[in-house]
Amino acid sequence: MEHNIENMEAIRTLFIGLVEAWNNGDGMAYANHFTDDADFVTVNGIYLKGRAEIAEAHQRLFNGPLKGSKLELTEDVHARFLTEDITIVHGGGEVKLENMNDNPEDRLSINTSVVVRQNGEWRITAFHNCSVQKIQGGFRK
Known part of the structure; x- marks a missing residue:
């Protein structure tokens, strides 16, 4: 299915907004990028x-272990349109992490999301995040 540049930019903007909300430490702004009934699996397997x-979880x-942390996108989002x-x-x-000395080297993650357009706005309805695993001396993407 073909997608247009406008939809791809809107989806990129959705994920950039997610990063901005994280970096502002704002759980509600972060959650506003999701549908009301979204499914969310965290990097350590917790289902929200x-x-x-x-x-609430974010x-x-x-406010706690990730206070002051910054989320960075490590690659552009890749979208496969199933429908418009x-x-x-x-x-x-x-x-x-805020204290750079506490940063382990294995904090890369990859996520799979189902993103839907409702009332003209793109929102995440399913999100699964997991740690990137090293294989054969490198990272699999």
Whole structure:
């Protein structure tokens, strides 16, 4: 299925907004990038259901162990449109902790998302995040 440049830019903007909300430590702004009934699987396998749980869980992280952390996109988002209003998106990121001395070298992650357009706006309805694993001396992307 073909996609147009406008839709790709809107999806990139969605993920850039997600990063900005993380970097501002704002759980509600972060969760607003998801549908009300979104499914979210964290990097360590915790399952969150719905925007409210996503907001609450992330605000706890932003106030606690990930306070002051910064999320960086490590690659452009890659979208495969299933319909004009549904796409599968793969992206990569890395969380950098506030104290750079605490940053392990294995913080790269890759995520798979189902992104839908509702009422003209793109939102994430399913998100699965996992750590990138080293294989054969490098990273698999």
